[in-house]
Amino acid sequence: MSNIEHTLSIIKPDAVERKLENEIKEMFKNTGFNILKEKKIHITKSEAEEFYKVHETKPFYNDLCAYLSSGPIVVMILEHEHAVLRNRDLMGATNPKDAEEGTIRKKYGISIDKNSVHGSDSVENAKIEIDFFFKD
Secondary structure (H helix, E strand, O other): OOOEEEEEEEEOHHHHHOOOHHHHHHHHHHOOOEEEEEEEEOOOHHHHHHHOHHHOOOOOHHHHHHHHOOOOEEEEEEEEEOHHHHHHHHHOOOOHHHOOOOOHHHHHOOOOOOOOEEEOOOHHHHHHHHHHHOOO
C-alpha cells in the first residue's frame, strides 16, 4: 500500500518578487513531487488572517498576515509519498540560517519571515489548506 499524500505549498511574496517560481518548482519536480494544481494569486490581508488563523495568538501573527498579502504568491497542490513530511524536509528549517544545505529555505530564504515557502505541517492541515485555496 502506498502512502500517496497531498500537501499545500506556497511560494511566498519574497520568492515571487525575485522571480524564483520556476527554480522552486524544479526543486519539487526533481525530488519526485507532482504539482497537481497551481495558481498565482494575490490575497487580501483578511484572507491571510483566515488562512493563518491557527497562529492568531502568536506574536508574529500580524506580520505574517501582512507579509503573505504583500504581493503575489503561487499556491500549489503537491503529490508524493509522505508528501507532508517530504515537503517539510525539502523546505528546511523556518529560519534559513538553520536550514540544511540543499533545502529551499537555505538556498532562497532571506530571513525567518521571508523564508520563500510555506508547507502544510500535517495531513489534516494539508486538507484544510488545500480546500482554502482550491475550493472546487
